[in-house]
Structures are given as C-alpha cells and as structure tokens.
C-alpha cells in the first residue's frame with residue numbers, strides 16, 4: 492500500500508516498510524545516453540539528469556537504512572568514449588564534490604573512492620582524496636565511488652600487492668584476495684542493481700559480486716527514482732540467498748527452536 496503525502500510542498504509517495512534491507516547495495520547507473528536520446532536531448536543532458544538522480548538516490552539510501560552503497564561512475568573501459576564525454580564525466584565528479592560535499596558530510600555520508608587515481612588529472616585526484624579525508628569519520632552511509640574502476644584491474648592490482656608483500660603461494664586463499672581488493676574492510680554487496688535493461692556486470696565488482704543478488708530494470712538511470720529504488724530493495728527482501736546450500740538447509744536454519 493502506498494500513500495500520497497506532502498513534503499516541502501511536493502507530492503511524495505509514502506512507501507511501506509521494507510522486510511529486509513540489504514547492508515551493501517551496488518549500482519550500475521546505466522542508460523543516461525538513451526534517456527537523453529529518447530527526449531531528443533544531447534548525451535550531456537542525460538549525464539546531468541543522471542547526476543541529479545544520484546543525489547536523490549543517495550538520500551533515499553540513507554532514508555531506507557542502507558549502510559553501504561557502491562556506484563559505478565566511470566569504468567576503466569569508459570576511457571574509450573569520445574574525449575568530450577570523458578572530460579564531461581571528469582567535470583561532473585569535480586562538480587559533485589564542489590557542490591555536494593558539505594551536504595553529504597552533514598548527512599553522515601562517508602565518501603570513499605575505489606579504482607585508480609593514477610591517470611586522473613592531479614587536481615581532480617586531490618579533490619577526491621580530500622573529500623575522502625574530510626568525511627572519514629562519518630558512519631551513516633559509506634558511499635564508494637567507483638571511478639576509473641575495473642574489476643579485472645582491481646584483481647590484477649591485488650595480486651601484484653600480494654606478490655610484493657611476499658605472501659607465499661600456498662598461503663594464498665580467497666580471504667587473502669578479499670583482503671587485497673579495494674573493499675577489503677567491507678562486506679560484499681548483497682544486491683547489485685543495473686538500470687536500463689542490460690543484464691551484465693560489465694567488469695563491476697566481479698570478485699565481490701560472486702554471491703550478490705542481481706536486480707535489473709528497464710528504467711533508465713535518470714528516471715530510476717526513490718520509488719523504483721524501494722521496489723528493488725523490496726524485491727531483494729523476497730529473495731532466498733542460499734550461498735550454495737539447499738532449500739532444506741535454509742528452512743532448517745529459519746525453523747524456530749522446538750519446531751520439528
């Protein structure tokens with residue numbers, strides 16, 4: 492059941508409580524270009540609206556009680572886009588830091604970066620580092636911004652550091668790799684959302700996403716609003732996560748003490 496309420500003069504759907512909120516949600520924000528094309532607008536307008544939408548979804552994540560959100564803002568493959576678009580995406584990140592940092596800080600958001608800052612223009616790289624330092628003490632929502640990020644690249648870097656640290660082959664386990672990826676101190680994503688109807692991971696969190704639930708929607712990212720986000724979290728609440736076990740084992744786990 493959804494009720495219509497008013498907040499700051501705007502109509503707003505009041506949403507039912509969620510049965511189970513995922514701790515870590517990762518999002519592939521896809522479809523900015525198609526959203527713009529559908530409206531006869533330039534791709535840049537799609538990215539602008541996508542950025543605006545990201546502001547709302549970050550706030551919705553705080554509202555719904557998500558603890559960690561990882562967003563795919565710029566992949567290692569995105570360098571092959573037209574130079575103008577690459578420059579625009581860099582500028583968007585810089586603008587977001589300039590305009591949103593204080594508000595995000597005030598809302599308790601801790602900003603982290605995952606990916607390589609090497610190769611990013613030094614002024615932007617410094618801004619990213621400063622934003623991470625500034626918000627380091629915040630605990631309400633950890634926002635991992637995957638920028639110049641690639642999952643394979645991440646694994647290559649992890650392996651290089653493992654070798655550099657002199658860890659012998661026989662001592663390397665899955666836990667070792669998990670300790671060396673960018674998200675080493677965080678739980679793996681429970682839910683990966685991809686907008687715009689594509690059903691691929693596209694090199695996003697390929698190590699961490701091994702057991703993530705995946706939710707896809709036809710909606711383009713700029714139109715993926717608070718209600719759609721809530722729908723994705725509600726769908727997650729209905730999934731049974733088995734982690735390789737059988738349904739019977741899961742049932743036994745959920746059986747109350749004393750029940751046969």
Ligand code: FPP
Nearest residue numbers: 520521522523524525541542564580583584
């Ligand atoms: C994919 O849509 C989107 C991106 C490559 C960029 C995502 C960026 C934002 C949502 C803006 C926020 C950005 C930062 C840097 C914080 P697409 O352009 O591939 O869309 P298409 O597949 O329809 O062409």
